[in-house]
Amino acid sequence: MLNKIIDMLNELGVELYRINENTTSSVELFFVKKNLDMRRIADKHQYSVTVFRDFVSDDKPMRGSSMALIDAVMSDDDLKSAISDAYYAASFVKNPTFALPEPQKSDCILMESKMAHQPLADTARQMASAIFAADNRKDSFVNSAEVFAQRLDERIISSTGTDVAYTKYVVKGEYVVQCSKPQDVEQYKDFSYDELSTDALKRLVSDSLDAVEARAVAFERPDAGNYEVILTGSHLSEVLSYYLNRSCARYIYPKYSNFAVGQSVQGDGIKGEKLNLTLRAKSPFSTEGIAMLDRTLTKDGILECVHGGARFCSYLGVAPTGDYSSLILSNGQMPIDSMRSGKRLEVVTFSDFQMDGFSGHFSGEIRLAYLYDNGQRIPLTGGSINGNIFECQSDLAFSSERYTDSTYTGPLAMLVKNVSVAGK
Secondary structure, three states: OHHHHHHHHHHOOOOEEEEEEEEEEEEEEEEEOOEEEEEEEEEEEEEEEEEEEEEEEOOEEEEEEEEEEEEOOOOHHHHHHHHHHHHHHHOOOOOEOOOOOOOOEOOOEEOOOHHHHOOHHHHHHHHHHHHHHOOOOOOEEEEEEEEEEEEEEEEEEEOOOOEEEEEEEEEEEEEEEEEOOOOOEEEEEEEEEOOOOHHHHHHHHHHHHHHHHHHHOOOOOOOOEEEEEEEEHHHHHHHHHHHHHHOEHHHHOOOOOOOOOOOEOOOOOOOOOOOOEEEOOOOOEOOOOOEOOOEEEEEOOEEOOOEEOHHHHHHHOOOOOEOOOOEEEOOOOEOHHHHOOOOEEEEEEEEEEEEOOOOOEEEEEEEEEEEEEOOEEEEEOOOEEEEEHHHHHHHOEEEOOEEEOOOEEEEOEEEEEEEEEEOO
């Protein structure tokens, strides 16, 4: 099929193109309570063909692009139609011309992990066992769970000379915890790891069972007002995604972001911890075939690099780095027990928590929160939080305890001041 695609591109006169060959092999386990309900082995083989077309519009050089998804068993006629349609569509995409990535050559790179040296079925079983290791309580339990252990093979070929490949392993899934007394409550949680993180998953499930038990006895909303709020785990990393997005070329070029190298991303007069963020490469090459590596994003709150794909980096006149989706934060000095002293609100679960990279606004509806007040821990539910990173980023504190998943490694908790809480 790969040869067929290249031959068809040449037949249709497509001079600039990129082919991403993706093969996914997975072992999938589905549980109802602790009982294995279904086991499935799945394989998916697909090609993503991006075609580029140069033309002139209003006396300005343009480089349009479009993509066609090609299935491994597609007929010759369907293949020709898909590529032809994509090439035609590219003539309507009026992007100013830009430099394509420099060609890269590499043998297939195996991304090292414990999962890379054992069958996918073993990984799936071990992670399933980790989910149910903490499921030994009287009133709370794991209602259902799904585990997906995957091997991902990626090859990237381009008309400019790139030919690289890599193999990586991931494990992901989801589960629902339930507590039946004094009220029947369920909570959903997903997970994703690039390593065989059984201990991390055990802690995650145990914390989820603690949370659903607390939610079952929570009836009151928090009082409305401004709070010092503790955010943990994935909610913390969601807030930090603001800095990931605002430092990206696709935000900076259209002036959605004013970030610049050498600038303090936290503004002036920083009273709290100054951010030390690292961009983590989740693969050796981006989807465009750009070689990726870990890069310092901020050092003591100062922006060290702008990152992004070929088009927007070309417009800005900086070297393309590839698109990043994972952060490492090396901050964290305060024990979490110290964070929980005084009067503070720790929001454990939300119905939905979002961070707006344009406005800096973060918000979410509270499903479970703990109010720490004079040594008491009071479970609460209802209401919402509303904050803005511009108003609180100069005075942040992070825990010394750590947390990791596929998109974030760093402190478990963050203390954010002056956050508005809607409640009773």
